[in-house]
Amino acid sequence: xxxxxxxxxxxxxxxxxxxxxxxxxxxxxxxxxxxxxxxxxxxxxxxxxxxxxxxxxxxxxxxxxxxxxxxxxxxxxxxxxxxxxxxxxxxxxxxxxxxxxxxxxxxxxxxxxxxxxxxxxxxxxxxxxxxxxxxxxxxxxxxxxxxxxxxxxxxxxxxxxxxxxxxxxxxxxxxxxxxxxxxxxxxxxxxxxxxxxxxxxxxxxxx
Amino acid sequence: xxxxxxxxxxxxxxxxxxxxxxxxxxxxxxxxxxxxxxxxxxxxxxxxxxxxxxxxxxxxxxxxxxxxxxxxxxxxxxxxxxxxxxxxxxxxxxxxxxxxxxxxxxxxxxxxxxxxxxxxxxxxxxxxxxxxxxxxxxxxxxxxxxxxxxxxxxxxxxxxxxxxxxxxxxxxxxxxxxxxxxxxxxxxxxxxxxxxxxxxxxxxxxxxxxxxxxxxxxxxxxxxxxxxxxxxxxxxxxxxxxxxxxxxxxxxxxxxxxxxxxxxxxxxxxxxxxxxxxxxxxxxxxxxxxxxxxxxxxxxxxxxxxxxxxxxxxxxxxxxxxxxxxxxxxxxxxxxxxxxxxxxxxxxxxxx
Numbered sequence: 001x002x003x004x005x006x007x008x009x010x011x012x013x014x015x016x017x018x019x020x021x022x023x024x025x026x027x028x029x030x031x032x033x034x035x036x037x038x039x040x041x042x043x044x045x046x047x048x049x050x051x052x053x054x055x056x057x058x059x060x061x062x063x064x065x066x067x068x069x070x071x072x073x074x075x076x077x078x079x080x081x082x083x084x085x086x087x088x089x090x091x092x093x094x095x096x097x098x099x100x101x102x103x104x105x106x107x108x109x110x111x112x113x114x115x116x117x118x119x120x121x122x123x124x125x126x127x128x129x130x131x132x133x134x135x136x137x138x139x140x141x142x143x144x145x146x147x148x149x150x151x152x153x154x155x156x157x158x159x160x161x162x163x164x165x166x167x168x169x170x171x172x173x174x175x176x177x178x179x180x181x182x183x184x185x186x187x188x189x190x191x192x193x194x195x196x197x198x199x200x201x202x203x204x205x206x207x
Numbered sequence: 208x209x210x211x212x213x214x215x216x217x218x219x220x221x222x223x224x225x226x227x228x229x230x231x232x233x234x235x236x237x238x239x240x241x242x243x244x245x246x247x248x249x250x251x252x253x254x255x256x257x258x259x260x261x262x263x264x265x266x267x268x269x270x271x272x273x274x275x276x277x278x279x280x281x282x283x284x285x286x287x288x289x290x291x292x293x294x295x296x297x298x299x300x301x302x303x304x305x306x307x308x309x310x311x312x313x314x315x316x317x318x319x320x321x322x323x324x325x326x327x328x329x330x331x332x333x334x335x336x337x338x339x340x341x342x343x344x345x346x347x348x349x350x351x352x353x354x355x356x357x358x359x360x361x362x363x364x365x366x367x368x369x370x371x372x373x374x375x376x377x378x379x380x381x382x383x384x385x386x387x388x389x390x391x392x393x394x395x396x397x398x399x400x401x402x403x404x405x406x407x408x409x410x411x412x413x414x415x416x417x418x419x420x421x422x423x424x425x426x427x428x429x430x431x432x433x434x435x436x437x438x439x440x441x442x443x444x445x446x447x448x449x450x451x452x453x454x455x456x457x458x459x460x461x462x463x464x465x466x467x468x469x470x471x472x473x474x475x476x477x478x479x480x481x482x483x484x485x486x487x488x489x490x491x492x493x494x495x496x497x498x499x500x501x502x503x504x505x506x507x508x509x510x511x512x513x514x515x516x517x518x519x520x521x522x523x524x525x526x527x528x529x530x531x532x533x534x535x536x537x538x539x540x541x542x543x544x545x546x547x548x549x550x551x552x553x554x555x556x557x558x559x
Contacts, residue, residue: 010255017271034272039280041258042241043269047248049258053280062289068359069376070367086376088383090359091466095476096285100276104466111467112387180252189251 002164003078004121006152007172008052011179012159015040015050019151019160023054026122026150027139033103035119036151052151052160054119055080055101063093063102077143079121084137089113121162122149240266276471288476295480296360299487306491310498319559320504323429326517326557330550331532332542333436333521334514341400342511345449348393353490355382355389360483387464394457401450407436408445413527415439433526436537444496452489456482509556513549515542517557 015038023029023036036054057080064072064080071086072093091113093102107114115137124141127134134141142150152162161168176186243257261268262280270278334342358366359382367375416432417423417439423431432438437445462470462478500507506520518541521529531537545553 010258011253015271020272032274034274034277037270037272037277039278040269041261041280042244045241046245047255047258049255051262051280062285066289066292068363069379070363070372071376083372086372088376088380090383091463091475095472095479096289098281098283098285100279100282100472106467110465113466176253184252186253189254 001076003166004057004123004163005078005165005168006054006056006121006149007161007168009159009161009172009175010049010051011175012157013038013050013052014157014159016156018154018156019052022150022154023119026142028135029117029139030105033105033117035101035103035117037100052155053099053101054151055097055121056099057121062096062098066092066096068092073126075123077123079123079143081120081123081125081138082116082118083126084115084117085126087115089115091116093118122147275466275469282472284473284476288480291480292483295483296487299483299491300361302487302491303494306494310494310503314498314502319502320429320499321559322505322517322519322523322557324519324523326519326554328550328554329518330515330542330545330553331518331521331529332514332539332545333510333516336514338403339511339514341396341403344392344396345400348389348396349489349493351389352386352393353486353493355386356486357490358382359386390460390464393453394461397449397453397457401453404437404445404449408442410442411435411527413439414442431524431526434524434528435531436525436528436539438525440499444492448489448492448496452485452492455485456489459485505559506553506556509553513552515545515549515553517553520557 017038020034020036020038024034027035029035036052038050038052040048040050042048057074057078059078061072061074061080063082064070064074067082068090069086069088071083072080073083074080089104089107089112091102091104093116094100094104101118103117104113105115105117106112120138120141122140122142124130124134124144125138127137129141129144140150142148147153149162152160155161161171179186182188240257240261244255244261247254247257263283265279265282265284267276268278268280276282359379362375362379362382366378370378413432413434417434420426420432422434422438422440423429426432459478459482463475463482466475500511504524506516506524510516510520518529521532528537528539532539532541
């Protein structure tokens with residue numbers, strides 16, 4: 001059985017936010033809720049990197065552990081899903097999640113939380129596959145249609161990969177091995193030093 | 208996006224306070240790492256180790272998505288919160304269970320504390336109407352908050368396996384909403400209670416002796432150590448439970464109740480930990496108060512229910528206060544105008 005995973009290649013992501021848009025349009029997500037976002041690290045500094053992040057479908061998911069009504073479940077493919085009929089909108093999953101994946105549509109005054117919404121890996125919810133009820137609560141169930149998550153499919157530079165962990169890590173491994181040439185190759189600096197003969201790395205640093 | 212005026216003014220202040228605690232370290236690291244990352248790209252292209260260290264540290268970055276802390280790629284404190292909470296709840300749950308067991312054992316051993324002489328039928332107005340209204344508003348709201356809070360904390364382990372997912376989810380939803388809407392009642396009545404009761408809870412003569420003898424609870428004669436209007440046990444309860452824990456509960460609860468002030472997750476996690484610990488200690492302490500105020504002592508419940516106590520009850524449980532009332536020095540007086548229904552109720556409460 002496949003183990004579904006997202007992988008974002010920081011060398012390829014160009015912060016176009018296409019994945020965010022694809023997700024919003026695919027699932028008809030309301031205003032104020034973003035199941036996926038792109039974070040740029042060291043924005044404006046040479047070497048800045050962007051990474052697209054959503055629910056990472058953890059094996060030992062903190063949201064599942066802290067939910068007071070136990071509304072989360074994990075599919076046989078490792079996708080972490082939740083039952084909105086059980087969710088009480090307490091926000092504990094939002095406290096616990098390292099990635100900020102759980103989203104809460106505002107429901108009433110004083111920021112009262114509605115039912116939690118998060119990335120489903122385009123796998124819907126507990127309702128019947130592709131049913132009207134499932135679409136309304138969780139968005140499209142693309143996996144049931146034999147498709148991969150919309151964000152990864154839409155990614156213009158194929159930085160965001162989504163699918164079976166074995167397959168996408170093979171793709172990523174291939175990229176890393178073949179990326180760049182000469183001194184740009186990953187690990188070159190450690191192995192051979194820089195072309196200008198200066199010691200490339202301080203002793204003990206890894207490349 | 209328009210927000211209430213108050214929060215626009217207040218939140219920067221809170222934000223600055225929080226930032227003052229954390230920012231010097233974060234910002235120094237931020238600039239250092241960004242520079243390190245830039246340098247690393249020159250010497251070792253493709254090695255993003257400095258950037259990943261930032262990610263693991265939960266440093267604020269840049270994003271186009273608007274929202275609370277959307278610019279933090281990973282927050283490491285959530286895992287700590289997740290690991291701290293369950294053992295803490297378990298310890299608190301065991302503490303409450305132990306308290307209930309101890310009270311049950313004590314009741315079996317000692318039974319209700321009665322009065323040694325018969326009631327005289329002469330009543331003293333012990334609590335004013337304002338005091339009773341405040342006491343019962345706080346008492347009832349605390350009971351509702353405690354029960355709903357316990358459902359949310361322990362229901363997953365104790366109720367869910369019995370009543371099932373659908374029913375428990377409905378119950379938890381009800382508990383959450385009740386908790387959130389009763390909380391403001393507690394929030395606004397607590398200061399009133401503190402103001403009304405603080406005067407007679409200040410340290411007074413007899414307190415130390417009462418404390419050293421445990422109020423005479425274990426004395427052979429069964430007589431209580433003389434005390435003022437409130438004994439040392441009640442005073443401890445007032446200062447510890449009402450003034451300290453009550454205020455902490457209100458403040459930590461407000462942090463979690465109003466996510467619309469855009470506070471971060473770290474402050475909410477801390478608030479949750481503080482709220483759970485103080486709530487469990489509060490329930491622990493309150494169970495002793497409720498025990499003594501209901502089944503544990505004859506005449507106590509009627510005293511707060513009606514506001515009147517029998518002369519004998521006052522003499523045996525609060526002798527110093529009784530002497531003051533008799534001498535006319537206390538603010539409470541003998542009430543000869545008490546209605547007959549109240550007289551019957553008070554007399555009934557004293558009966559074994």
